[in-house]
Amino acid sequence: MAVVSNNSTLRVWDKAVEFTIGSIAEQTVWGYKMITTLLQLLGSQAEAAVDKELKKRLHRLNLKLNEFNYDAWGFHPEIAQYGLTLYYWLYKYYWRTAVYGIEKVPQGRVLLIANHSGQLPIDGSLIFIAMLMEAEPPRLARAMIERWFGRTPLIGTFAQRNGALLGDPVNCERLLEEDQCVLVFPEGAKGSGKLWYDRYQLMDFGLGFMRLALKTHTPIVPISVIGGEEQAPSLLDAKPIARLLGMPYFPITPTFPWLGLLGAIPYPTKYHIYFGDPLYFKGDYNDTNEEIQKKVDVVKAKIYKGLQYGLAQRKHIFW
Amino acid sequence: MKKKVLITGISGGLAHQVAGLVPKSWDIVGIGLNTLRALANRHIHFHRVDITKSKLEDVFRQHKIECVIHLAVNDNPRTPIRKRHEINVIGTMKLLDDCARYGVKKVILLSSATVYGADPNNPVYIREDFPLKVTQRYSELSDKVEFDSYCRSWMYKNADVNTILLRPCHIIGSQVKNNLTSYLRLKYIPIPLGYDPMIQIIHETDMARAIIACLKHSHSGIYNVVGPGELPLTEIINIVGGVPVPIPYTVGYYFLKTSWLLGIGALPAPQLEFLTYPCVIDGSRFRQDFNFEPQLSLSDTLLATKLY
Numbered sequence: 001m002a003v004v005s006n007n008s009t010l011r012v013w014d015k016a017v018e019f020t021i022g023s024i025a026e027q028t029v030w031g032y033k034m035i036t037t038l039l040q041l042l043g044s045q046a047e048a049a050v051d052k053e054l055k056k057r058l059h060r061l062n063l064k065l066n067e068f069n070y071d072a073w074g075f076h077p078e079i080a081q082y083g084l085t086l087y088y089w090l091y092k093y094y095w096r097t098a099v100y101g102i103e104k105v106p107q108g109r110v111l112l113i114a115n116h117s118g119q120l121p122i123d124g125s126l127i128f129i130a131m132l133m134e135a136e137p138p139r140l141a142r143a144m145i146e147r148w149f150g151r152t153p154l155i156g157t158f159a160q161r162n163g164a165l166l167g168d169p170v171n172c173e174r175l176l177e178e179d180q181c182v183l184v185f186p187e188g189a190k191g192s193g194k195l196w197y198d199r200y201q202l203m204d205f206g207l208g209f210m211r212l213a214l215k216t217h218t219p220i221v222p223i224s225v226i227g228g229e230e231q232a233p234s235l236l237d238a239k240p241i242a243r244l245l246g247m248p249y250f251p252i253t254p255t256f257p258w259l260g261l262l263g264a265i266p267y268p269t270k271y272h273i274y275f276g277d278p279l280y281f282k283g284d285y286n287d288t289n290e291e292i293q294k295k296v297d298v299v300k301a302k303i304y305k306g307l308q309y310g311l312a313q314r315k316h317i318f319w
Numbered sequence: 320m321k322k323k324v325l326i327t328g329i330s331g332g333l334a335h336q337v338a339g340l341v342p343k344s345w346d347i348v349g350i351g352l353n354t355l356r357a358l359a360n361r362h363i364h365f366h367r368v369d370i371t372k373s374k375l376e377d378v379f380r381q382h383k384i385e386c387v388i389h390l391a392v393n394d395n396p397r398t399p400i401r402k403r404h405e406i407n408v409i410g411t412m413k414l415l416d417d418c419a420r421y422g423v424k425k426v427i428l429l430s431s432a433t434v435y436g437a438d439p440n441n442p443v444y445i446r447e448d449f450p451l452k453v454t455q456r457y458s459e460l461s462d463k464v465e466f467d468s469y470c471r472s473w474m475y476k477n478a479d480v481n482t483i484l485l486r487p488c489h490i491i492g493s494q495v496k497n498n499l500t501s502y503l504r505l506k507y508i509p510i511p512l513g514y515d516p517m518i519q520i521i522h523e524t525d526m527a528r529a530i531i532a533c534l535k536h537s538h539s540g541i542y543n544v545v546g547p548g549e550l551p552l553t554e555i556i557n558i559v560g561g562v563p564v565p566i567p568y569t570v571g572y573y574f575l576k577t578s579w580l581l582g583i584g585a586l587p588a589p590q591l592e593f594l595t596y597p598c599v600i601d602g603s604r605f606r607q608d609f610n611f612e613p614q615l616s617l618s619d620t621l622l623a624t625k626l627y
Contacts, residue, residue, distance in 0.1 A: 012583045014506045066548045067617055073443055074517050074551065150439035150596070153513025153568070160515075170442035 051085045057138040058084075073175075074160040075140070083162050084129070091129045094268050095122070095227065096319075099130045101275040104221065105139070109176045110278070111213050111220045112141060112183045115202055115303050116191030118228030118266065119251045121145070123192075126271055127183055127223060128163065141183040142175055144168075148189075148248055169208055176216040184209045186296075193237060193249035199229035200307050205300055207292045214285035214295075219278040222299050224306025227271035230317045232256070232264075269317050274306045321346040324534070325384045325423075327370055327414065328391030329363065330355055332494035336527035337388060338363060341534070348382050350375070351391070370410040379421040386425040387418055388530060392466070394431075394497060396459065396587045404462045411466055415473050418480065425481040427533045430467040432486045432543060433460065437516070437598040444601035447486070447541045457589035471541065483533045487544035488600055492523030493623050498586045502594075503624045505585055508561040509575075511568045515553050516597040521546030522620040525613040532609040545602030546613045546620060552594055558621045568595060 058077045070076050091097050105112070112131075117123060124143045131141040144167030149156045165171050167184070175182050185191060186205040194203060213220050234251035242250035255263035279302065281295050322345055328334050329349030338347055339358055347361060350368040357363075364382065368374050370391050378384075393406045411428075418426055435445050436453035451464050467484070474482040489499045499520075502508065521529075521544065529544050556563045566574065572591055578584035605611055615623075 016578075016583055066550075068550055068554060070517075070548075070550060070554070072549070147440055153511070155513075156439075157513065157515045165443060166440070168440070168442040170444070170446075174444060 046082050049085060050081045051088055054085055054088055054133065055081060057132055060138050061132075061140050063140070073142070073163075073165060075163045076161055080162045083158065084132070087125050087129055088133060091126055091133075095126065095231075095271040096268075097126050097130065097271040097273060099134050099273045099275070102130060102134050103136070104275050104277055105131070105135060105181075106219050106221075106278050109179045109216065109218045110181050111176070111209060111218050112181065112223055113209060113220055113299055113303070114183070114185055114223035114225055115200075115307065116185035116187045116228075117194070117199070117225065119192060119232040119234055119249075119253070120264070120266055121185075121192060122231060122266055123225045123228045123271075124164075124183060124185065127225070127273060130273055131181065131183075139181045141181045143183045144172055144185075146189055146248060148246070151246070169212060172209075172212055173216060176212065176218050189248035193234065193251065195237065196229070196233040196235055199233070200226075200311060202300055202304055202307075205296050207289060207296055210281070210292050210296050210299070211285045214281055214283055214287075219280050220299055221278050222276040222302040222306065224274040224276070224303050224310055225271065226274070226307065226310040226314060227269040227317075230269040231266035270314075270319055272310050272314060274310050276302050276306055322385040323348055323382050324386040324388060325350070325378065325382070326388045326390060327351070328389075329365065331390055332492065332496075333490065333523055333526060334388075334390040335494075336523055337390070337530050340527050340531045342531075345386075345534075348378065348384065350378055370414055371405050373413075375413060376417055379417050384418075384421060384423055386427070386534065387414070387423050388427045388534075389414060390429055392429060394463075396498070396590075400459060400462060404465070407462045407466045408469060412469060415470070419473075419477055423480065425534075425537075426483070427530060428470045428482070428484045429530075430470065430484055430486045431463060432488045432519075432598060432600045433593070434464050434467050434486065435598055435600065437592040437596040439596045441597050441599070443517075443597065443599055445543070445599065446601050447543055447604065456592050459587065459589065474539065474541075478539075481537050481539050483539060484541045485529065485533070485544050485605075486541065486600065487526055487529070488519035488521055488546065488602075490523055490526050491520045491620055491624050495523050498590050498593075500624050501585050503555065503559045503561065503621075505561060507564050508556050509566050509571055510552060510556065510563045511571055511591060511595045512565040514568070514595045515551045516593075516595065517549040517599050518552055518555060518593075519545050519549045519599055520555075520617075520620050521613060522615045522623055525615055525620075528614065529605070529609070529611055532611045536609050538608045542605040542608070543600040543602045544605050544611075545600060547615065547617045549599055550617060550621075555621060558618060559624055 058081060063071050065071050069078055114127060128141050131139045140163055143164040145159055145164045149159050150166050172182055186209050187203040190203040232253050234253055236252040238250040238252055257263060324341060324345045325348045326334050326338055327350050330351040330353035335356055341347055348364045350366045352369060355365045366378050368378060393403050434451040434453050435449055436456060438452060451467060453460050454464055470484050491500055525546055553563060572588050575584055575591055576588040579587050
């Protein structure tokens with residue numbers, strides 16, 4: 001940033017804004033007071049609504065917070081607790097998530113690798129809640145998210161305050177060096193945006209996560225998520241509309257966009273999340289793509305096996 | 320005889336602070352265009368010299384300069400780019416030329432973290448080897464990038480000179496007038512709707528301490544300098560006590576552009592990028608190599624903007 005205008009220009013600016021916005025604010029002073037009182041009331045209600053167990057577990061997280069309670073990556077437990085309470089409620093009562101084998105996740109640095117599905121990244125949030133509420137001790141699973149989020153107002157900031165991060169290898173490597181838990185969907189948008197026809201098929205995995213795991217000596221936990229494909233079955237990907245809106249894909253489901261935004265609400269399928277045994281890989285992280293691909297295929301096979309097992313075990317989509 | 324340190328742009332606020340902290344074992348030679356504000360307990364050999372003029376060499380002829388701290392940088396976006404380029408790039412070239420010719424042993428240069436540019440695809444922590452991308456979105460800052468690049472190439476060419484190129488985050492202080500402090504001193508502060516990037520700040524006193532730390536250690540290289548930490552923009556506005564006015568990005572961009580052209584704008588429109596997207600740097604290398612620890616906390620640093 002650079003040297004700029006003197007104080008008189010600042011005063012002109014303030015007067016200009018005061019003239020346009022300030023006068024409106026003063027005229028509607030009653031409305032403004034009502035809104036603030038309402039917000040305060042809501043705030044106190046929200047404070048009471050925060051799940052007690054969740055609050056306790058957030059306190060048990062081993063976070064380095066600054067004097068304003070932000071951690072270095074933009075996560076703020078007191079802001080996150082409201083959104084997470086809502087997610088925890090959905091996790092328990094809406095998707096009735098069943099988690100298997102979460103005790104296999106080792107302490108220290110770890111990469112969680114999962115299959116991606118369901119148009120909306122619900123699977124990421126459910127794994128996040130599972131790691132927070134069911135793992136012992138609780139862990140903060142940092143999700144590596146799509147670049148699209150960073151460009152999008154509101155959603156990007158919301159994701160950051162709730163512990164997610166831009167999926168950049170530099171970020172991931174640093175987190176692993178700090179012995180954190182990182183959640184990666186190596187299929188990316190190809191996985192979450194796939195059609196009903198391809199359900200429970202694995203798309204191509206990126207190789208970056210394996211190179212990082214080799215470089216930082218990080219164990220990999222394969223995760224198979226079941227239930228995501230049925231929450232929003234995409235019959236068609238309307239690519240021109242996606243391009244127009246700058247989105248990775250634009251699904252046409254039985255309800256979306258026919259019912260508008262209501263149609264975008266995912267269906268209450270039952271989620272099953274299977275955690276696999278941790279995999280330890282050794283080798284040169286600068287190896288050729290073919291060598292890295294072999295190791296990635298091992299992870300992919302584990303996830304696929306988990307999916308097949310879970311699907312065989314599942315009695316019904318909704319319960 | 321005492322060793323001599325040359326401080327360019329001595330009349331500036333930061334240079335004034337640096338001069339006050341220079342150890343007693345050094346003699347201070349200062350050059351600048353404006354009248355020197357006297358220091359209570361230090362004598363400064365002051366020369367009214369323009370660094371873009373060849374008269375600059377007289378200073379090197381007259382004094383045996385051991386170290387140069389180059390702070391004569393024009394950052395005012397109201398200054399036409401032609402003039403800024405003359406001061407920031409041509410002036411620096413002349414100065415570094417003289418440094419090489421007169422056997423200066425140490426050069427401390429001040430760039431800025433803005434050269435990395437604010438971008439939604441930036442990693443959370445930018446290291447020193449990251450590309451300088453600011454001109455992709457903000458071509459008016461090309462002089463800053465050129466300054467940085469020239470200093471880097473000079474550093475490699477003159478490897479025997481102990482050169483330190485600093486890229487600090489936003490400098491804040493009661494005396495400092497820059498885009499961020501002017502912005503935070505507004506009563507109604509426009510913010511881009513739905514974006515809330517992390518912003519790093521360092522107090523001018525801490526920055527002066529960082530420059531003095533460079534004087535004491537002999538590492539060469541490029542270093543990011545950060546203060547006590549980072550905070551989201553809205554939180555910063557709450558602390559300094561402004562009223563945030565959320566405006567959709569595109570509307571805000573043209574609003575700023577128009578008000579800037581009319582002369583009442585607080586900052587040029589492309590600066591909105593820095594309030595929208597992250598440009599967070601990693602200053603751990605500097606902390607380690609120069610044993611530097613900022614003394615002021617986040618809240619003390621922020622409250623300093625209001626005391627002007």
